[in-house]
Amino acid sequence: MSDRFQKISNLLTDLDSRTSYIRSKLGVLVPSQIRSMRLKSNMPRQSDLAQAAKMHQSRISMFETPGASNLTLDTLSRLAAAFRVGLKVEFVPFSDMLRWENGYSQDTFSVTKIDDDIEFLQPTVSTVRKRPKRKRTARRILSSDEIFQTPMATGGVGASTYMIRVQQERVQLRLQFKPSESAPSQDRLADVITLPNRRGSVVNDLSNLRAAAGAGGHYGN
Amino acid sequence: MTNHIKVINFPEPEIWSFRDYTEGGVNRIQEWYSGLSQEAKDGFDALLKNTRKIANHIQWGGFKFLKGEAKDERVWQLDFVAEKKQYRVMGVFGIGKKQAALILGCYHKGPIYTPKDAINTACKRAKALREGRAGTYERQIPEDI
Numbered sequence: 001m002s003d004r005f006q007k008i009s010n011l012l013t014d015l016d017s018r019t020s021y022i023r024s025k026l027g028v029l030v031p032s033q034i035r036s037m038r039l040k041s042n043m044p045r046q047s048d049l050a051q052a053a054k055m056h057q058s059r060i061s062m063f064e065t066p067g068a069s070n071l072t073l074d075t076l077s078r079l080a081a082a083f084r085v086g087l088k089v090e091f092v093p094f095s096d097m098l099r100w101e102n103g104y105s106q107d108t109f110s111v112t113k114i115d116d117d118i119e120f121l122q123p124t125v126s127t128v129r130k131r132p133k134r135k136r137t138a139r140r141i142l143s144s145d146e147i148f149q150t151p152m153a154t155g156g157v158g159a160s161t162y163m164i165r166v167q168q169e170r171v172q173l174r175l176q177f178k179p180s181e182s183a184p185s186q187d188r189l190a191d192v193i194t195l196p197n198r199r200g201s202v203v204n205d206l207s208n209l210r211a212a213a214g215a216g217g218h219y220g221n
Numbered sequence: 222m223t224n225h226i227k228v229i230n231f232p233e234p235e236i237w238s239f240r241d242y243t244e245g246g247v248n249r250i251q252e253w254y255s256g257l258s259q260e261a262k263d264g265f266d267a268l269l270k271n272t273r274k275i276a277n278h279i280q281w282g283g284f285k286f287l288k289g290e291a292k293d294e295r296v297w298q299l300d301f302v303a304e305k306k307q308y309r310v311m312g313v314f315g316i317g318k319k320q321a322a323l324i325l326g327c328y329h330k331g332p333i334y335t336p337k338d339a340i341n342t343a344c345k346r347a348k349a350l351r352e353g354r355a356g357t358y359e360r361q362i363p364e365d366i
Contacts, residue, residue: 008366016259017259023260027264027267028268029267031282032282035280039249066267067268068300078227102270106271106282205241
């Protein structure tokens with residue numbers, strides 16, 4: 001069994017292996033970034049950075065030693081502030097982490113300081129990202145969506161009425177389904193049912209609704 | 222007529238290569254590595270993977286030349302920490318461009334190295350390498366994990 005295969009197997013099955021793997025990468029790459037920024041800054045000595053970050057020099061030394069420090073978000077924020085740069089902490093797939101590690105180089109690592117960050121200081125229309133229009137996506141009825149019978153009277157077709165409690169946070173949801181061919185009498189049912197609020201609205205026929213859900217019925221927002 | 226020695230000047234490699242110390246057919250670095258915990262192995266792998274891309278060895282994280290008897294042999298060490306243990310990997314630079322030999326792995330607490338004679342052993346190994354009584358084997362650093 002190859003080393004890689006064994007390693008992947010451990011990562012897939014064991015929490016401690018994954019933790020160790022992630023910690024080892026961060027334990028090298030984060031100190032390396034701190035060292036890189038310090039060496040390229042106008043405070044190349046650890047004592048200069050320590051003064052700027054209001055820390056002791058020995059802590060800076062520890063932060064730069066691979067694996068030596070469990071840097072807290074607070075400490076990282078303070079270091080970023082001292083370097084006059086931002087900080088991004090992001091959960092990513094393992095592949096992204098590996099790509100980051102392979103692509104990273106302490107020699108070429110460079111971050112624009114706030115003083116030179118034109119995009120931040122003078123945002124133009126082209127650099128400010130417009131809020132993307134929400135794409136309408138159809139979603140299947142989830143098992144967590146609760147369908148239950150209610151005595152609520154409606155003016156709909158049929159004798160039975162049902163409520164849908166949709167476990168979504170959207171205020172308005174539309175339920176779409178195609179009546180099955182085996183139930184031509186249900187053709188009069190609305191194809192689109194608007195749920196006015198999170199509590200749902202009245203649907204006329206549960207069996208049809210279930211059939212629609214099972215046969216590709218969907219609702220979208 | 223002057224006898225010129227023609228030397229091909231190969232371009233400097235982009236990354237460092239690390240070579241494991243071997244004696245009597247035994248890879249001493251791999252032997253040490255095999256006995257490490259998974260976390261220490263991961264830490265060591267990540268350290269080498271990053272370090273080899275840093276051109277100037279003075280800027281390697283946790284790097285320093287050793288003092289005392291090791292100074293004569295130009296032995297250096299790389300520090301890294303795993304499971305709150307301070308590990309040390311000692312090495313020497315080779316003649317080739319961006320080549321380094323790892324000669325000993327150990328850990329360190331306060332002033333004490335484990336094994337205790339780590340520095341002495343490192344000096345002996347550095348000397349053995351220099352005198353051709355020991356060899357090296359290129360350490361593979363995978364990029365796909």
